[in-house]
Amino acid sequence: MKILKILWVFFFIASCTKKEDHPYTFYYWKTSLKLEQEEKKVLEQAPVPYLYTRFFDVDKVNDQFQPIAVITKDKSFQTNKQIVPTVFITNRSLLNISGEGIKFLAASIHHLIQKKTEEYHLKTNNEIQIDCDWTAGTRDDYFKFLKELKKVSGKEITCTLRLHQVKDKKQTGIPPVEKVYLMCYSTSSPLEKSDKNSILDVNVLKSYLSKMEDYPIKNIEVALPIYSWGIVTNHLEKHKLINALSKKDLENPNFKKISDHEVQILKDGFYFGNYLNKGFTIKVEEISDEQIQDVVSFLQKKIPHFNIIYYQLDSKFVLDRNF
Structure with missing residues (x-):
């Protein structure tokens, strides 16, 4: 009887501490739709049957809406995932937009998505995702645009949700969609001098999402960062980004180690495709599996x-990432 009690307690503890299962997939954010062997392998292993694919960006240039960096497709591209067309819209595109402008923008985006889907014979699902860092000043027009896009496309319209849009929901409003994608990254600007990791500082994220359970939309998916970059700082304290750098890239005899993730350049030269001067510093920001798990454990509550x-x-x- 005593053994049975011990076993029951052990089972109870084990079940309480069981790691919750979260099916996953990926965003595809390059301008050319092409999968390398490693990417194809990792994507095939992903349990979620969708690939969230950036089709193009929208910006306002000389007071005209412009599609930027429209996606192309390599002949070799193949996947069994359904494509979810994703479009990034700059906040300034929505400033002082008219009612006619909203209708034109929605119709144009729908038309270009249709055109690219047919041209590249893509298997899409019934969703269009819009990514926009809307603000209190653009919220009403952005929400009208989301409704108009739903009307002209007949699709389910979803949108991304940034951390400040959760924290300041009274000012930024609640989008008229049934599902949102919570973007758990970009916790600060990489172009400001800071000791924090600008891609993801878990404590900053937790403070922004402390009342996440009160958010009115309950159908929420979570976007997590696995990218990295290097922040180059020159003599004038001006910064620029070099994509996809890791700590391994800092192992160079021309670099002097300042900290675990930062070096100073000892000799002028070309590094990572950029000409960098002696005295410049490079700080690498990347995300560990432990940070990801910390965020997931927090969000489960x-x-x-x-x-x-x-x-x-x-x-x-x-590569070498534990999914």
Whole structure:
């Protein structure tokens, strides 16, 4: 009887501490739709049957809406995943937009998505995802645009949700969609001098999402970062980014180690495709599996069930990553 009690207690503890399962997939954010072998392998292993694929960006240039970097497709591209067309819209595109402008923008985006889907014979699902860092000043017009896009496309319209849009929901409003994608990265600007990791500082994220359970939309998926970069700082304290750098890249006899993730350049030269001067510093920011798990454990207490979409699918970021 005593043994049975011990076994029951052990089972109870084990069940309480069981890691919750979160099916995952990826964002694809390159301008050319092409999968390397490692990317294809990792994508095939992902349990979620979708690949969230950036089709193009929209910006306003000389007061005209412009599609930027429209996606192309390599002949070799193949996947059994359904493509979810994703479009990034700059906030300034929505400033002082008219009612006619909203209708034109929605119709144009729908038309270009249709055109590319047919041209590249893509198997899409019934969803269009819009990514926009809307603000209190653009919220009403952005929400009208989301409704108009749903009307003209007949699709389910979803959108991304940034951390400040959760924290300041009274100012930024609640989008008129049934599902949102919580972007758990970009916790600060990489172009500001800071000791924090600008891609993801877990404590900053937790403070922004402390009341996440009160958010009115309950159908929430979670976007998590697996990307990395290097922040180069010159003599004038000006910064620029070099994509996909890791700590391994800092192992160079021309670099003097300042900290575990930062070096100073000892000799002028070309590094990572950029000409960098002696005295410049490079700080690498990347995300560990432990940080990801910390965020997931925190969100499990706030969101009942969620899938994970990793940003982004790239062989530089998926190699040796524990999904």
